[in-house]
Amino acid sequence: MRLVVVGNGPVGQRLVDAVRERDSDRRWQITVLAEERYPAYDRVALTSYLGGRTAAELGVVPAGCYDDRDAVLHLGDPAAAIDRAARTVTTAAGRVVGYDALVLATGSAPFVPPLPGADLPGCFVYRTLDDLDAIRRCMAWARTGIVVGGGLLGLEAVGALHGMGLDTQVVEMAPRLMPVQVDEAGGHVLRRHIEALHVTVHTGTRTERIEPAGRGLRLVVAGGEPLEADLLVFSAGVRPRDALARDAGLARGPRGGVLVDAACRTADDAVYAVGECAAVDGMTYGLVAPGFAMAEVVADRLLGGPAQFPGADMSTKLKLLGVDVASFGDAHAATPGALELVYSDQVAGTYAKLVVTDDARVLLGGILVGDASAYASLRPLVGAELGGPPERLLLPAGLTGATPDLPAAAQVCSCHAVTRADLVTAIRTGGLRDVAAVKACTRAGTGCGSCVPLLKRVLTECGVTPSRALCEHFDHSRAELFDIVRVTGIRTFSQLVAAHGRGRGCDLCKPMVASILASLGGGPILAGEQAALQDTNDHFLANIQKDGTYSVVPRIPGGEITPERLIVIGEVARDFGLYTKITGGQRIDLFGARVEQLPAIWRRLTDAGMESGHAYGKALRTVKSCVGQTWCRYGVQDSTTLAIDLELRYRGLRAPHKLKGGVSGCARECAEARGKDFGIIATEAGWNLYLGGNGGFTPRHAELFAPDLDTGSLVRTLDRFLMYYVRTADRLQRTAAWIEAMDGGLDQLRRVIVDDVLGICADLDAAMAAHVASYRDEWADTLADPERVGRFVSFVNAPAEHDGGVAFVTERGQPRPARPGERVLIDLEVVRR
Amino acid sequence: MRWTGVCAYTALLPERGVCALVEGGQVAVFRLHDGSVRAVGNHDPASGVNVLSRGIVGTRGDVPTVASPLFKHVYDLTTGRCLDDGAYAVPVVPVRVRDGRVELGSAA
Ligand code: SRM
Ligand SMILES: Cc1cc2nc3c(=O)[nH]c(=O)nc-3n(C[C@H](O)[C@H](O)[C@H](O)COP(=O)(O)OP(=O)(O)OC[C@H]3O[C@@H](n4cnc5c(N)ncnc54)[C@H](O)[C@@H]3O)c2cc1C
Ligand code: SF4
Numbered sequence: 023m024r025l026v027v028v029g030n031g032p033v034g035q036r037l038v039d040a041v042r043e044r045d046s047d048r049r050w051q052i053t054v055l056a057e058e059r060y061p062a063y064d065r066v067a068l069t070s071y072l073g074g075r076t077a078a079e080l081g082v083v084p085a086g087c088y089d090d091r092d093a094v095l096h097l098g099d100p101a102a103a104i105d106r107a108a109r110t111v112t113t114a115a116g117r118v119v120g121y122d123a124l125v126l127a128t129g130s131a132p133f134v135p136p137l138p139g140a141d142l143p144g145c146f147v148y149r150t151l152d153d154l155d156a157i158r159r160c161m162a163w164a165r166t167g168i169v170v171g172g173g174l175l176g177l178e179a180v181g182a183l184h185g186m187g188l189d190t191q192v193v194e195m196a197p198r199l200m201p202v203q204v205d206e207a208g209g210h211v212l213r214r215h216i217e218a219l220h221v222t223v224h225t226g227t228r229t230e231r232i233e234p235a236g237r238g239l240r241l242v243v244a245g246g247e248p249l250e251a252d253l254l255v256f257s258a259g260v261r262p263r264d265a266l267a268r269d270a271g272l273a274r275g276p277r278g279g280v281l282v283d284a285a286c287r288t289a290d291d292a293v294y295a296v297g298e299c300a301a302v303d304g305m306t307y308g309l310v311a312p313g314f315a316m317a318e319v320v321a322d323r324l325l326g327g328p329a330q331f332p333g334a335d336m337s338t339k340l341k342l343l344g345v346d347v348a349s350f351g352d353a354h355a356a357t358p359g360a361l362e363l364v365y366s367d368q369v370a371g372t373y374a375k376l377v378v379t380d381d382a383r384v385l386l387g388g389i390l391v392g393d394a395s396a397y398a399s400l401r402p403l404v405g406a407e408l409g410g411p412p413e414r415l416l417l418p419a420g421l422t423g424a425t426p427d428l429p430a431a432a433q434v435c436s437c438h439a440v441t442r443a444d445l446v447t448a449i450r451t452g453g454l455r456d457v458a459a460v461k462a463c464t465r466a467g468t469g470c471g472s473c474v475p476l477l478k479r480v481l482t483e484c485g486v487t488p489s490r491a492l493c494e495h496f497d498h499s500r501a502e503l504f505d506i507v508r509v510t511g512i513r514t515f516s517q518l519v520a521a522h523g524r525g526r527g528c529d530l531c532k533p534m535v536a537s538i539l540a541s542l543g544g545g546p547i548l549a550g551e552q553a554a555l556q557d558t559n560d561h562f563l564a565n566i567q568k569d570g571t572y573s574v575v576p577r578i579p580g581g582e583i584t585p586e587r588l589i590v591i592g593e594v595a596r597d598f599g600l601y602t603k604i605t606g607g608q609r610i611d612l613f614g615a616r617v618e619q620l621p622a623i624w625r626r627l628t629d630a631g632m633e634s635g636h637a638y639g640k641a642l643r644t645v646k647s648c649v650g651q652t653w654c655r656y657g658v659q660d661s662t663t664l665a666i667d668l669e670l671r672y673r674g675l676r677a678p679h680k681l682k683g684g685v686s687g688c689a690r691e692c693a694e695a696r697g698k699d700f701g702i703i704a705t706e707a708g709w710n711l712y713l714g715g716n717g718g719f720t721p722r723h724a725e726l727f728a729p730d731l732d733t734g735s736l737v738r739t740l741d742r743f744l745m746y747y748v749r750t751a752d753r754l755q756r757t758a759a760w761i762e763a764m765d766g767g768l769d770q771l772r773r774v775i776v777d778d779v780l781g782i783c784a785d786l787d788a789a790m791a792a793h794v795a796s797y798r799d800e801w802a803d804t805l806a807d808p809e810r811v812g813r814f815v816s817f818v819n820a821p822a823e824h825d826g827g828v829a830f831v832t833e834r835g836q837p838r839p840a841r842p843g844e845r846v847l848i849d850l851e852v853v854r855r
Numbered sequence: 856m857r858w859t860g861v862c863a864y865t866a867l868l869p870e871r872g873v874c875a876l877v878e879g880g881q882v883a884v885f886r887l888h889d890g891s892v893r894a895v896g897n898h899d900p901a902s903g904v905n906v907l908s909r910g911i912v913g914t915r916g917d918v919p920t921v922a923s924p925l926f927k928h929v930y931d932l933t934t935g936r937c938l939d940d941g942a943y944a945v946p947v948v949p950v951r952v953r954d955g956r957v958e959l960g961s962a963a
């Protein structure tokens with residue numbers, strides 16, 4: 023018998039597989055007619071094609087499927103007409119194929135709204151590999167893109183354009199994104215997440231027409247400014263491809279689709295329809311899973327079975343642009359009397375809604391945005407008696423015990439909205455052994471990195487002793503590597519990784535080894551091979567900003583500055599067009615410098631006697647001071663002088679993390695010294711020394727280490743404290759965490775650096791003396807070396823050019839980086855000029 | 856394939872990148888430890904900024920990589936794929952060294 027399948031999408035292919043599986047005595051000879059050039063591929067994973075997966079990798083046709091004469095596949099030859107009386111299908115190429123059973127699996131087509139200009143070059147749809155190839159060709163020059171349609175597929179297209187580096191905007195007619203899946207409040211949270219990626223979102227916006235604009239397109243919208251972009255993708259829904267069936271006189275569902283019964287059969291016994299083109303009892307399904315279920319039903323029927331389409335769960339959970347979105351059951355509370363419970367965390371950017379029956383006893387559905395980890399446990403509960411108050415389901419799974427101060431629902435990583443419960447689940451289910459695995463699995467810790475210490479803690483609480491290994495290239499901790507370098511005399515990364523590690527390093531171990539080499543007096547941080555180890559901040563001796571420009575912070579020891587230097591800073595800022603701000607560290611930060619401007623900026627600053635403030639380095643930042651005894655009526659010591667002396671003494675010291683100090687002239691503590699790694703507070707008798715404070719992610723007050731020290735003892739104690747820290751702390755471990763992790767804590771520290779129980783104090787003193795003696799200003803050093811100055815260009819082949827991707831707008835009289843929406847306009851101006 | 860010279864090979868520091876401007880596009884060019892060169896688009900899709908040439912070059916497993924200096928996404932310099940987030944990738948640009956010059960290829 024002859025089976026003809028029209029369409030070789032995922033569902034058409036599943037039908038062939040399912041028939042082959044069941045039809046062991048080969049009753050059916052199969053002919054598949056396919057419109058596309060490619061054998062069936064995983065359309066759900068289409069976007070990964072832009073990310074580099076090939077058509078072959080996406081393919082879903084089992085090897086050998088069409089090799090034998092029982093099954094043939096005709097690619098690139100769509101069915102053009104069905105003759106039901108003669109039981110034949112005629113293809114576009116004129117092939118005529120007879121059938122005993124015909125299965126339509128033609129899927130659906132993207133809906134392109136009938137707007138003037140919708141067919142202009144630069145307008146695309148997003149459904150097939152060919153569509154993506156066309157988009158990719160346009161990407162070669164396009165910089166900006168618009169997606170029309172903010173539904174599920176629209177946002178997927180947004181993610182793709184954004185991922186390919188386009189400044190992307192999305193235009194949705196409904197008042198919110200993903201109107202079908204999420205409600206208004208959920209849409210709002212989703213929107214905030216997406217805007218945080220610098221994607222511009224226009225909701226409630228109706229497109230009127232599209233016009234050519236230069237090389238790109240202009241989108242005219244109702245009642246608003248027109249939008250412009252180089253390319254446009256329509257993703258305004260899909261329409262079932264039912265034309266073949268319609269022309270053959272078969273009925274269609276109320277909203278289109280080939281009308282079939284629960285056996286997926288049309289009114290003609292020999293004709294079936296499956297997948298997105300089918301309207302089972304009038305209902306179409308835009309997801310792949312129901313289509314697979316239909317394919318199984320038809321395969322069963324073709325072999326005489328009784329299967330019926332069971333209906334399908336339209337629940338969806340996906341990650342769009344890195345944002346979790348899940349919607350299940352009666353998400354919009356359409357059931358009469360349904361109640362809604364909402365839990366929304368504005369800070370974390372999560373939103374959860376549960377829909378329950380009017381007596382709050384049965385779960386009907388829900389929506390989760392930002393954190394959909396509860397989806398797996400909630401969806402199976404739909405329709406079930408809850409047996410308890412529903413609100414307990416809203417909060418992430420209750421994990422009791424371990425650390426009372428870190429509840430399960432606590433957001434451990436605020437960058438990626440990962441809760442402690444998420445982490446515990448990931449660690450347990452994934453058998454995760456270290457921070458890197460936790461990062462890869464949950465994304466926690468991959469944003470600002472502030473939460474990494476907490477990740478370690480959660481790992482420990484889960485019974486995993488995190489490996490001390492820094493990364494895949496070294497099995498050692500930072501302290502061990504420090505000792506290896508110190509003892510062996512190895513002075514290059516290449517030697518170290520060859521002798522004690524593997525591979526060629528990464529962004530974790532290279533800067534760390536560079537820091538160790540620098541702490542051990544390895545010479546200028548940009549000399550020789552060391553240059554390649556530094557991250558961009560140390561490489562350019564400036565801090566990278568979100569738009570790829572840099573900030574410049576001259577050292578202003580103790581916050582004291584002469585009017586002349588202040589004027590020079592002002593002039594430099596003015597002449598180079600830099601945004602200027604007083605920092606939280608009593609100094610001045612100049613933002614928005616391009617790489618090629620840095621040497622000229624430093625030249626002006628160094629000529630006026632200033633030097634690098636190491637705002638970029640894991641090094642001493644500032645020693646904050648108050649005016650102290652010199653001016654203040656309460657001051658009991660000269661806090662400003664001490665702060666300046668200490669800042670100059672420790673400047674340039676490379677450390678596991680940044681270092682900050684403070685000196686206050688009396689117990690009123692105006693310098694906030696106890697919020698610093700080392701804080702000094704003047705007493706009538708001398709100085710109280712406090713150690714281990716910081717602000718930041720986990721603020722801590724420094725603790726009293728020694729009271730009433732004279733200046734000499736104070737400096738000696740500090741020398742040892744800092745050197746011991748530099749030698750033994752972990753990467754990115756500030757002094758507070760280091761002391762906390764030390765067996766015996768502050769008392770042990772006292773035994774080491776005051777009582778010298780380890781007998782290393784002389785060594786520590788000598789190391790600090792060597793540091794102080796060898797300090798050189800890195801800016802001046804770089805300026806003195808023409809070869810190094812030559813590295814400060816944006817383009818190796820066009821030193822006079824600068825990055826066109828950087829654009830500023832003026833706010834409160836100063837420049838700031840342009841936001842994406844503003845960028846489009848600026849770029850257009852540039853093009854017009 | 857059309858080849859455009861962008862700089863002398865010696866302008867590349869080992870395991871460091873430079874950026875070249877070709878036909879209005881930015882290409883990050885790297886010299887690896889073994890002396891070979893690799894080139895990918897300079898645009899970091901994760902941060903939306905043109906910075907990849909300023910990242911740290913290294914390896915993950917056997918794969919040569921660069922880590923974006925902004926949010927540290929690591930890209931495979933051979934395939935352009937982001938190894939930390941499958942949603943991202945950068946275009947790989949043909950590159951070769953001829954007579955001591957680094958040349959970038961583009962489809963003619
Ligand atoms: C500019 C400034 C904010 C301002 O406008 O005032 C600032 C800006 C940055 N801070 Fe800060 N911090 C600034 C004062 C502070 C302070 C206040 C202070 O020093 O008294 C704190 C709290 C005190 C502390 O450090 O404990 C502070 C706690 C942090 C932290 C959290 C550290 C922690 O232990 O949790 C980070 C993240 C990090 O270093 O890993 C950070 C990191 C950063 C970075 C370096 C983030 C980055 O990598 O881009 C910012 C870049 C600075 C730049 O580009 O120049 N910044 N930062 C301040 C510069 C001070 C200076 O003159 O050097
Ligand atoms: C970017 C994207 C992301 C998606 N993400 C998800 C997701 O996360 N989850 C999910 O469940 N679903 C998702 N979908 C939907 C899913 O891909 C579809 O539900 C699924 O592909 C339907 O399979 P199908 O075989 O019925 O139709 P299709 O995949 O559309 O295949 C139909 C095939 O028939 C061919 N055809 C049409 N007419 C003829 C003719 N006359 N003659 C011969 N051949 C013809 C077409 O060219 C096509 O190749 C996504 C879709 C896209 C585009
Ligand atoms: S800390 Fe004491 S000495 Fe310093 S400014 Fe404040 S009150 Fe005056």
Ligand code: FES
Pocket residue numbers: 434435436437438466467468469470471472473474
């Ligand atoms: S809080 Fe986790 S990476 Fe920023």
